[in-house]
Amino acid sequence: MSQLLLGWHTFLAASTLLVNDWLLKDCCRSVLTGKISDFAGIYLLSLLVIGVVISICNRLGHKNQLKTRVLLALVILGAAFMLVKATRTGMNMYLDVNGLIVTAGRQVSALLSRRPLPRFQRSAGVVDQSDLLALVMLPLAYHTAIRRGVFS
Secondary structure, three states: OHHHHOOHHHHHHHHHHHHHHHHHHHHHOOHHHHHHHHHHHHHHHHHHHHHHHHHHHHHHOOHHHHHHHHHHHHHHHHHHHHHHHHOHHHHHHHHHHHHHHHHHHHHHHHHHHOOOOOOOOOOOOOOOHHHHHHHHHHHHHHHHHHHOOOOO
8 A cells, every 4th residue: 555655646646735725725716726626636535545445455355356346446436526526415415524524623622722612614615517527537546556566
């Protein structure tokens, strides 16, 4: 898994996502910054999913079914991405879960620093079918895994 996640491609995608989400979206939010997040994010998440599936399969002794299980996991990831990005119901579910995670993190931080506990804060999101263009990153991540030799 480390040969997959510790490469230059992962560093580039993570750097792009961090710079885009923490800097560019604050100073110059646009359609482009949204697309950059989608492309870099789905690529990174795909690599992580591939790494986790490989680790699980190796521990369980399912090495002969590795590629099939990785492909199935990527299809499921793509379907979930489509649900969130193309439907209001999927986006609302995502925003609720994301809001719970963010709020929980802020509450832990507040407890540790003895500040008042923050209330639930729901994130904002937009349903945009053009975000589905980022799904091209799924086969790219799979190809990256093949080139990095993680299936051998």
